[in-house]
Amino acid sequence: MSLLQYLEDKLSVIILAVSMMLFTSLMMFISPGGRYDTGDILYNLLGCFTLIGVYLVVGFTRRYGHYKVLSEIIKNSGNDFFAAIPKSVSHEQRLYMSLARKLHKAKLEADQTFHEERTDFHDFIISWIHEVKLPITACHLLLRNNTISSLEELVNKLEDEVNKIDHYVEQTLYYSRIDSFSRDYLIAEVSLNQIMRASVRKYAKMFVAKRIRFTMWEEETTVYSDTKWLGFIIDQIVTNALKYTERGGSVICSLEENTREKRLLIEDTGIGIPPEELVRIFDKGYTGSNGRKNTSSTGMGLYLANQMAIKLGHSLTVKSEEGQYTELAIIFPKSRSIYHYI
Template sequence: MNFKDFLKDKIPFAVIYFLATAAVILVMYLTLIINKIELMNNNILYAWLISIIFFILFLIYDYLKNRHFYNQLNVMLNAKEDLDNILNIGNCSTHEQEMFKKLLLKTYKIYSERTIKYEETHKEYINFINKWVHQMKTPVSVMNLILQDEINEDNRAVFDSILEENEKLSHGLDMMLCNARVNEFNMDFNVESLNIISIVRNVLNDNKKPLIRSHVFPKVTTDAAITVETDKKWIYFVINQIVVNAIKYSKLKIQDNKYITFKIKAKNSKIILSISDEGIGIPKEDLNRVFNAFFTGKNGRKSDESTGMGMYLAKKICDKLGHEILVESEEGKGSTFSIVFFKGKNLFKF
């Protein structure tokens, strides 16, 4: 609190003080008139002047006495770090300030205890989700193996349909696991130099069956092997999510052969991975909300597989890794998602 704000708080006090002073002078003036004693106007002015001087001196004294307390409050209000490092008001000059300090400390203590309980509950929830997802992925993988062994010409259509649904279940479990872990990102990442093409090929290999079923063919264009600094697991999830969406919305378009094109190019201090599809595209009015949580948009209503979380998580992961993700699209012609890697910059280099 500065001196100007201090004066604003003292306005009610000043009004009462000067009204009381005026009342005292008026009573004295009337008393002297009743007793037929003449009172000079100069004496009234002197009384007002002395009262004002004492009032100003009192304000200065009161502000100087409490300045340290006010400064500490300003530090606490403006600080961006943990309150544990700044919650030290110091000595209090009045009983009111002492009570305020005790109230603040008590409130902070209650807040800290509740935060600790919440963090413990959240950690238990995350551990449960991690274990549950891993337990569910095991039977999903076993089902895939059984189905592949049992497929023959008589039951291929049925088993292919079951395999497709099983892949959706597996992808959903991966997304759930990612959503649970992304808030604990600092505990679960490892930045290293990676050949981005090898990540793209791993994603394509893991999506080989959906690509074949949907008659979508990948094309990779690059001049040479390009390395980027990123986390292998997290960037795999981002690229995989873009590819899964590209397949999902490409198969909605009536066309014999559709392509997903991967282009990697170095540009000044950037390395850009562009993933383009020939699907139904994104409506212009939905482009600005593609990365919003739970947003499915016009296209999401055409597919019952859309959750609105995939691209939200992709954007969140890229932000945490220090990358940039962009989208361009034209309805009816396809979409292009670009991941921008900045040369020489990662979570430890800025």
């Protein structure tokens, strides 16, 4: 910072000081007693000008080194510039430095979050590519296989593989849209029966192929939610139930209700989840011991379901006994006021 720039910053102080000097001189000149001559007034002005000059020179000298270092930091690009910033010389500068550090910290945290999300998305896409290659490879093998007895059997098997691809593509689509969720949902009173039946119809062939029995409640039930996003949440739970339930098992959907909430319970008679893994099944990318045995597990289905449930004002809970059953519950608060904050 040059002396001229410093004087520009102090312009209001200079104007105030000059105004006070002129006012004092005027009062001395028009004093009724007439005791002050021109020499006294000039001496008074000279003394005031000297004091103002000393104040400005001392102030500039104190700040010159500080401003010089700041100018050099601004010119030289570097990531660790905060460590080189000199100590503040005024309370105002300390406030600005506190604000700058706070903004810098927020930027670093945002950059870190962005980097982590980008890494997670990259890892997910790599995993997704490997998973989607399996049904694609299966389709190629089916087309080259000469042992299939009929065209209908070939079509059915190809349809199964295409459905797997469709499931992976849908999962990726929802994953990519989860950050823009707030612009793509509508909370309304929706039929839980219709959404549940639509999910079961979507995976009807898997139910039939594994001879898994499906039962659900009969009475018509409505909840406050978004049809599309709730349908995706239920799809993820149903596909997990089908994936980890042995042939001849069952999937049971039931409802519980009290004065505060409704609970949709989806229970399967599958292989269950070890107790030590229950707290982690909603973590991103966590497949658990069962998922590692199942090569088609990405560990993203329940993570996405849980994230979307939270955004919708719902919640997911899980109960399981290894080798016996797994029960996923979607909890719908009855109070509509909670949805006003989503």
